[in-house]
Amino acid sequence: MTGWNADNAAGPTGQGAVTLVEGSSFCISQANGDILPAHPHGVFYEDTRILSLWSLAINGRPLEPLGAWTPAPYQGTHIGRAAQADGGADSPLTVERKRELGTGIQECITIHNYGLEPAFCELMLSVDADFADLFEVKDGRVRRQWEQIRRPQGDSLRIDALWQGTKKNILVHAPGAEAGTEGLLFRTTIPAHAEWSVRVSAVPVAGDTESLAPLLHAPLVTVSPQEQRLKAWDAGIPSTRLSNPSVDKTLLRSHQDLGALRIVDPAHPDRMVVAAGAPWFMALFGRDSLLASIMIVPLDPTLALGTLQTLADRQGTAVDPLTEEQPGRILHEVRLGVGTGLALGGKSAYYGTADATPLFVTLLGEASRWGLASADIATLAPHADRALDWIRDYGDRDGDGFVEYERLNDQGLINQG
Incomplete structure (x- = not known):
């Protein structure tokens, strides 16, 4: 029972970390929206980290965080600025990442060009899934190394993993992307005073093609199951x-x-x-x-x-x-x-x-x-x-009218009350 005998206080998630929760799933990321394996970050489903790397770079440079907030427990918005290719301090490009958590995540990435000239952007979304156990991540000791097969096809990347007969899979998809073994690549030129958007999803899958469950609402005009549950809670x-x-x-x-x-x-x-x-x-x-x-x-x-x-x-x-x-x-x-x-x-x-x-x-x-x-x-x-x-x-082991406890094996919790 890894971690159960350790200090049960959750380890630090890092300054400015943003946490989303939806049911038993949760997501922890940096302020700019990136998920990096060096931190106790990730997207977790059924106590497994199904995304250990989710990092966006524009023209080869990471985003500078400007602000982040959570409109709902399962929703996060991250605002960042794309660095200048020449290293200049000012950039006309801002990036908005609207993320929604369900069985996996869905993220809408929008780049705003406030400049007077068109801007060429090469977006690289680096993706990895180590399928680490929650306690391994929490304790900072990831021990299991899963055998991975990465299968890019068109605008999707599927990662299949195997460890001692146990299989895990995740599918990453975005319309118009160029999928590679390291993630998804986008190339676009954004006109002056215009914007460009793409919607990316990452969901666990079972079998060869079927996803475990619908991630979120597909049409933007419908109400998601998450929002329906939240509204019902507020009304009651x-x-x-x-x-x-x-x-x-x-x-x-x-x-x-x-x-x-x-x-x-x-x-x-x-x-x-x-x-x-x-x-x-x-x-x-x-x-x-x-x-x-x-x-x-x-x-x-x-x-x-x-x-x-x-x-x-x-x-x-x-x-x-x-x-x-x-x-x-x-x-x-x-x-x-x-x-x-x-x-x-x-x-x-x-x-x-x-x-x-x-x-x-x-x-x-x-x-x-x-x-x-x-x-x-x-x-x-x-x-x-x-x-x-x-x-x-x-x-009440000794019949004195009080409940006592003592763990039954050396892996159990020492303190049980």
Whole structure:
């Protein structure tokens, strides 16, 4: 369990780094929009870095960052300036990179020429995917070296990778690009006081041609699934107007952050679950997801219901010293990366926590008090009974009325409460 015994505080992402989140996917980049493998940056999908290099150069020179902001948790805008070919300080070319995160990323690159003369631009978008495990990136120790095959074809570049029988793939595409083994190349001349744009996408793929899921909305006039979920979240939360602007801003930010931390149970797309935190903990946790649900249940019991249902589906049924699973126990964390699967014998859930199981019972009680449907309570009640059995039979090892803990193997978490 790489990184689980290390300091769990996320490592520094670098000054000016911009983080986007959408479900369990996230993206960390520099202020100019570039993703460089020397930093803990990248696009992450299912706890794997599917993009480790995403760097734009114009006429062989990187962009000078001018500003960056995030209009939504899953959207980022980066403004940069293209350097002069002769090394001069002033440049008439500015570059706008509008990025949207989903199952991969989509980016609209626009170059504005504010000069009096046409400007020739050679754009090189360098691309790489090391498919490193999230914990490898977080800890700064990427160990697995995947065998890569790069297949440029027309305006697309596909990267296939293999490591000990496990396959990963990603497809990068842009209309009009010249694809090469290192990335995508564009050549254009932009008239004076004009602009040029291109839309680039990078998505994980399964099999030979099919993408895993639609990345984003294709037509610009449609509303993306990300925006639909965000609007539904905004509509369901009571609005507040306070005389103290500082408190008002804090409540608004809390509402926005909770909305950004929602992830979807893949087996049940209608269920929303609260992740533990951005960027490194955009996953289902026991303690963190339950505590956040307890705090928000007066305003939105649906998050509590989704969290309870998802954790109940993965409630322990057997004794497994490797994953620390025990009958009735509520899990600590779910991870989908290759490294975690190896550490847990091919499984994705780790159960080494003392407090998630009591918190499960607590949240069910709170949700009942705040109006969760009686049918839902009745469905979850047997899971609460099994959780109470775990507290008595496994949590309280010496029968003194208190829950104790001790990890069951030397790879597990030392501190489980």
